[in-house]
Amino acid sequence: MKKTLLIGLTAFIGFVMPVKAQLQKGTKYVAATINFNGSHLAIDNLSSPGDTKYNTFNLNPSFQFGKFVSENKMIGIGIGTNLIFQKVKDTYSGQESEYMNNSLRYNISPYIRHYKSLSPKWAVFLNSSVVLSYIHFKSTYNGEPRKTDGYSAGLQLTPGISYWITPRFALETDLNFLSLAAGYQQYPTSKSLYFNSAVTTNLTSYFSVRASWYLQKN
Amino acid sequence: MKNIYYLIVILILAVSEMAQAQWEGQKFISGSASLMFSNSNPDLQKSSNNYGYSFNVGLGKFKTSTRASGWNLNTSLSGSKQNFTTYNNGVPTNNEKNGINGLGVGVGHFWQFYKHFNDKVGIFVGPDVSFRYDNSSQYSNSGDGVSLIKTKTDVVSLSAGLSAGLYYKLSDKWWITGNIAVSNFVNTNYTILKSGLDNRDYDVSQKTFNYEFSPSFQFPSVGFGVRYFL
Numbered sequence: 001m002k003k004t005l006l007i008g009l010t011a012f013i014g015f016v017m018p019v020k021a022q023l024q025k026g027t028k029y030v031a032a033t034i035n036f037n038g039s040h041l042a043i044d045n046l047s048s049p050g051d052t053k054y055n056t057f058n059l060n061p062s063f064q065f066g067k068f069v070s071e072n073k074m075i076g077i078g079i080g081t082n083l084i085f086q087k088v089k090d091t092y093s094g095q096e097s098e099y100m101n102n103s104l105r106y107n108i109s110p111y112i113r114h115y116k117s118l119s120p121k122w123a124v125f126l127n128s129s130v131v132l133s134y135i136h137f138k139s140t141y142n143g144e145p146r147k148t149d150g151y152s153a154g155l156q157l158t159p160g161i162s163y164w165i166t167p168r169f170a171l172e173t174d175l176n177f178l179s180l181a182a183g184y185q186q187y188p189t190s191k192s193l194y195f196n197s198a199v200t201t202n203l204t205s206y207f208s209v210r211a212s213w214y215l216q217k218n
Numbered sequence: 219m220k221n222i223y224y225l226i227v228i229l230i231l232a233v234s235e236m237a238q239a240q241w242e243g244q245k246f247i248s249g250s251a252s253l254m255f256s257n258s259n260p261d262l263q264k265s266s267n268n269y270g271y272s273f274n275v276g277l278g279k280f281k282t283s284t285r286a287s288g289w290n291l292n293t294s295l296s297g298s299k300q301n302f303t304t305y306n307n308g309v310p311t312n313n314e315k316n317g318i319n320g321l322g323v324g325v326g327h328f329w330q331f332y333k334h335f336n337d338k339v340g341i342f343v344g345p346d347v348s349f350r351y352d353n354s355s356q357y358s359n360s361g362d363g364v365s366l367i368k369t370k371t372d373v374v375s376l377s378a379g380l381s382a383g384l385y386y387k388l389s390d391k392w393w394i395t396g397n398i399a400v401s402n403f404v405n406t407n408y409t410i411l412k413s414g415l416d417n418r419d420y421d422v423s424q425k426t427f428n429y430e431f432s433p434s435f436q437f438p439s440v441g442f443g444v445r446y447f448l
């Protein structure tokens with residue numbers, strides 16, 4: 001009886017606190033997420049000879065690549081873009097005017113990530129990263145382009161949660177309500193320093209989900 | 219010492235899915251209803267009112283003891299009596315607008331997968347798709363205060379999402395359910411808006427198509443409901 005219970009207890013503890021194979025040295029990591037939205041609006045003035053068309057499209061893909069350098073510790077790099085395309089077309093008495101506004105932001109962020117395993121399926125992590133961004137603005141009015149550039153650099157600390165659906169595949173989300181960020185940003189018309197510490201007890205928030213793969217060499 | 223063993227055994231039993239009621243084939247109904255009426259009667263102006271209803275019915279069936287699916291139906295209506303003052307050459311005129319100004323119907327299908335922790339408590343998660351049509355016609359004062367503008371809107375929306383919740387069984391017939399998190403990762407809608415001066419033809423027509431894909435969720439999403447088993 002005692003032996004059975006001991007085995008049972010060991011199994012139970014093993015269930016709660018395993019040494020997770022995915023978080024071992026040498027495991028490679030790939031993660032990706034994307035979101036996009038768009039809006040197309042057409043306004044027809046029926047009583048005057050004018051109409052307007054607005055089109056906007058936002059696309060935000062991001063990728064992360066990493067490798068575990070020791071147990072529960074990963075170094076890696078994240079790349080991503082925020083692309084915003086806007087186009088306005090006015091027609092009045094047969095005369096057309098067109099206005100385009102594009103903003104392309106490229107982010108690159110080397111990071112160190114520390115994991116803490118909670119169960120075979122759950123883990124929390126703390127992501128410390130340097131975020132470097134380059135922003136390219138281009139606005140065109142009736143075919144005449146105007147280009148400007150900006151950049152920003154900063155440090156960011158974000159905790160997150162991983163949930164393993166299979167041993168190789170997990171869904172992750174960053175807990176932005178606990179993040180810490182500081183940096184410098186230089187836009188064509190403004191220079192700014194920022195420091196954000198988002199620590200709130202107001203839990204209700206939107207969490208973006210990232211698909212991630214933990215690839216072990218055999 | 220023996221007591222501790224018993225306690226551990228009971229705990230393990232409670233965590234695992236050993237004691238299981240058979241849900242297969244059971245049908246359930248859940249829903250919400252709201253009715254609204256308000257009236258305001260100021261001394262110097264004419265009386266105005268607002269009224270409306272919203273009904274929501276969910277019908278579901280357990281296909282197996284851990285899987286259920288069903289339909290959500292939704293209908294809503296609103297109306298009002300409103301007074302707008304316009305000025306013709308500086309002379310104020312009262313415009314009374316009476317009647318139904320909003321109407322909506324929606325239908326959705328949901329799938330739920332259950333994990334019953336024990337006889338009383340469990341969680342469920344699953345996808346849903348929904349289709350909705352809304353119609354509204356509103357009046358507003360124009361910027362210069364001379365005329366009244368009417369705006370008519372038709373919206374068709376289609377969305378897909380995921381939701382997670384938990385339940386507590388009060389009795390064989392009644393469950394309390396609560397939301398944990400929701401996600402609407404696909405949203406599309408098409409809007410036709412027409413506006414113009416009152417008592418004339420519409421002179422602006424506006425068409426909008428919006429779409430969004432966003433793999434994100436809202437947590438926590440608090441909401442409670444009651445479910446009755448037929």
